[in-house]
Amino acid sequence: AQSVTQLDSQVPVFEEAPVELRCNYSSSVSVYLFWYVQYPNQGLQLLLKYLSGSTLVKGINGFEAEFNKSQTSFHLRKPSVHISDTAEYFCAVSVGYKLSFGAGTTVTVRA
Amino acid sequence: EAQVTQNPRYLITVTGKKLTVTCSQNMNHEYMSWYRQDPGLGLRQIYYSMNVEVTDKGDVPEGYKVSRKEKRNFPLILESPSPNQTSLYFCASSPGQVLTDTQYFGPGTRLTVL
Numbered sequence: 162a163q164s165v166t167q168l169d170s171q172v173p174v175f176e177e178a179p180v181e182l183r184c185n186y187s188s189s190v191s192v193y194l195f196w197y198v199q200y201p202n203q204g205l206q207l208l209l210k211y212l213s214g215s216t217l218v219k220g221i222n223g224f225e226a227e228f229n230k231s232q233t234s235f236h237l238r239k240p241s242v243h244i245s246d247t248a249e250y251f252c253a254v255s256v257g258y259k260l261s262f263g264a265g266t267t268v269t270v271r272a
Numbered sequence: 273e274a275q276v277t278q279n280p281r282y283l284i285t286v287t288g289k290k291l292t293v294t295c296s297q298n299m300n301h302e303y304m305s306w307y308r309q310d311p312g313l314g315l316r317q318i319y320y321s322m323n324v325e326v327t328d329k330g331d332v333p334e335g336y337k338v339s340r341k342e343k344r345n346f347p348l349i350l351e352s353p354s355p356n357q358t359s360l361y362f363c364a365s366s367p368g369q370v371l372t373d374t375q376y377f378g379p380g381t382r383l384t385v386l
Contacts, residue, residue, distance in 0.1 A: 170312070193372055204276075204362060204377035205315075212372050251314055255371035258322055259330060260305070262314040 163188035163254045167263035174242055175271050182237040182266045184252030194235045195253040196226055199265075205251065211235065222246070242270050274299045276378035278363050284384045285353055293348045293381050295363030303366040304346040305330070305375070306338065308359040315362065321346055353385040 168183040186192060193212050197205040209220025216228040226237045235252060247270045252263040276297045285291055297304065305320040307330075317330030321340040335357055337349040346365075350357060360382050364375040 165314075167314075204379050205364075205375075206377065207374045210372075210374070253315075258303070258320055258328065258371065260317055260371050260375070261331070262307075262316070264312055264314040 163192055163256050163261050165252050165254050165261050165263035167252050167266050169266050170264065171267050171269070173269045173271065176244055177241050179238065179240050180242050180246075180268060182250050182252075182268070184235045184237065184263060186233050186235065186252070186254045188254060188256060190256055192254040192256055194226075194228060195255070196220065196224070196235070196237050197251045197253060197262075199249045199251065201248070208237070208250070242268070244270050244272065246270050274376070276363055276365055276376050278361075278378040278381050280381060281379065282382050284386065286386050287354055288352050291350050291353060293361060293383070295346045295348065295378060296344050297365040297376070298344065299365060299367070299376065300343065301365035301367050301376070302343075303368060303371070304340065305364050305366075306336070306346070306348045307362045307364065308332065309362060309380075310359050318348070353383075355385050357383065358385045359383060
């Protein structure tokens, strides 16, 4: 079975500063990797996904993530955050029909 | 508008009183799934369905039932709710049968079992 560990539960950051959210996974088979964002009182929406090919994946709202197979990681980055990036971020891995999420990282952007 | 809808959005009930949370999507998606979200645990998959009449257990299926009689609907049934099922529930759908596609999430149902 696969599992996902998000290494930071809370990340405070100042506006226009960079942010990195760390995600490690474990699986005995190849996986597909996702980052979802949940804005306050809303459902989740996809930021980006890695299926194959280039290990650097670009998503919406200026986010990008890098897949590292040897370190089984899929860290999410944004070079300059905005107040509107305040949200909870979830890393997820899928194998076949099942999807496993990490516990989430709450990003709070301060002016 | 393409969307996943859930009803009700908020529900307070008592232990043992059967309830159903409905989920409907208008995108003709094959795959549908239910998750529960709890603080510090992220989202955990309860059940999923690859197509009509095809369902399977996720990671936390105990205490829940589902059915998929029509492609657009995937209700979640709690036959005898207990306080440990107090949670935020999300329904999601995806175009394909395997999870390479984006999942589209509903707005959530906040359930409190007293």
